[in-house]
Amino acid sequence: MHFIITDAWLARSRAIHLSGTRLVLAFFGLSLALMLLAASLYHWVFLKGAREGWPVVGTLVRLVVKDEFEQRDRFMRENLDAMARRVGEMQAKLVQLEALGERVSGLAGVNPNDIKVNAGRGGMLVEGRSLTMEELQATLADLERLSGTKSDLLTVMESRLFDQRIKKMMIPTQQPVKAGHLGSSFGWRIDPFNGRSALHTGLDFQADPGTPIQAAAGGVVVTSEYHFAYGNMVEIDHGNDLVTRYAHASRLLVNKGDIVRRGQHIGDVGSTGRSTGPHLHFEVLVQGVPQDPQRFLAAAQPGPPAQLVRR
Incomplete structure (x- = not known):
């Protein structure tokens, strides 16, 4: 870039050549000078004027500070x-x-x-x-x-x-055999072997051999063995002196000490022990005394709770 400076009094001219680098340096130098001038002007006019109490400057400073405080208070x-x-x-x-x-x-x-x-x-x-x-x-x-x-x-x-x-x-309210139907109920009946009156201490659920037997409630297995009268038998302790018994099974799937949950498959229906045919003999005992299991099974239905009877 070329600049030509002419002096009218001396009747002479002077040419100045600025390259790209020099032009950039000149631009940054001019910008820096303007920034320094603005900072000096701010320091001289506003700060000095505010400290020394110049009327116009003091008013401007108060307006700026007031606006800033109002914005902060509004926020x-x-x-x-x-x-x-x-x-x-x-x-x-x-x-x-x-x-x-x-x-x-x-x-x-x-x-x-x-x-x-x-x-x-x-x-x-x-x-x-x-x-x-x-x-x-x-x-x-x-x-x-x-x-x-x-x-x-x-x-x-x-x-x-x-x-x-x-x-x-932990209360035995779930029916132990889903696919069976109720046979002999709890109470006195004619014994099928000797024809004499005898107490039937549980419920008989008629079902096909191999039908799953399910725990009527959660608890701990306290007996899993063969009994001469009950055949393959499982007893589950549900706490509070409440025990359920499952008899005449064809096979047992749990052992003594196992923890079982409500509805768990614990064995299969059979006809072992003192039995005339495939069925599940289901008992509920409270403190060792047989109770009518139907009262517990009925407790799962709407109505008053079952009452425990000790004979």
């Missing part, structure tokens, strides 16, 4: 209002959770009055002032306390319901 207020709305939503959910806890408490055997840690709220909306940070922190602290109390109560109810479920799973 904080918007965030506080958003947090307050979230706190309101949390309070509403806590009320819903309390209502759910009251419904579940009856199933868990907990007094509903013991879980009322917060009263219902409502009414017409009347706008008021926004919450302060201190009020918001206090509300959050109350929510934390209430949620902690509610969590403890729900944990208690969960434990109660779990215990009830375990106890239910």
Whole structure:
């Protein structure tokens, strides 16, 4: 790039040649000079003027600072209002959770009055002032306390319901043979071998040989052996002095000490021992005393719970 400078008084001219590199350096040098000049002007006019109390500069500085503070305050207020709305939503959910806890408490055997840690709220909306940070922190602290109390109560109810479920799973209410039909019932009958009156201590389920025998409830196998009268026999302890007996099986699939679950396949129907044909003899004993198994099987149906009878 060429520049020609002409002096009218001296009547002479001078040519200046700038290459690309020199032009770039000149541009950056000019930019740097302008930046330094702007910084110096800011320092001299605004900062010095603000310190020494120049009227115009002081007014400008106050306006800038005021606008900055207003923006910061508006930002904080918007965030506080958003947090307050979230706190309101949390309070509403806590009320819903309390209502759910009251419904579940009856199933868990907990007094509903013991879980009322917060009263219902409502009414017409009347706008008021926004919450302060201190009020918001206090509300959050109350929510934390209430949620902690509610969590403890729900944990208690969960434990109660779990215990009830375990106890239910340990009561023999499931029919031990699905494919069979009921033969001899519990009570006195004519013995098929000697023709004399005798007590039948269980239920006979007529079924084809090999039909699966299922545990009527969960428990621990205490007997798995051959008995001269019961044939291949399994006894399962369900706790609380409650035992079920499965007799005349063609084969046994569990051993003494095994833990079985409700409905588990523990053997197959047969006609071993003192038996006239293939069937399952099913007994329920409480403290060693035979009970009518039909009362336990009927407990799985809607109606009053079975009553244990000790003879």
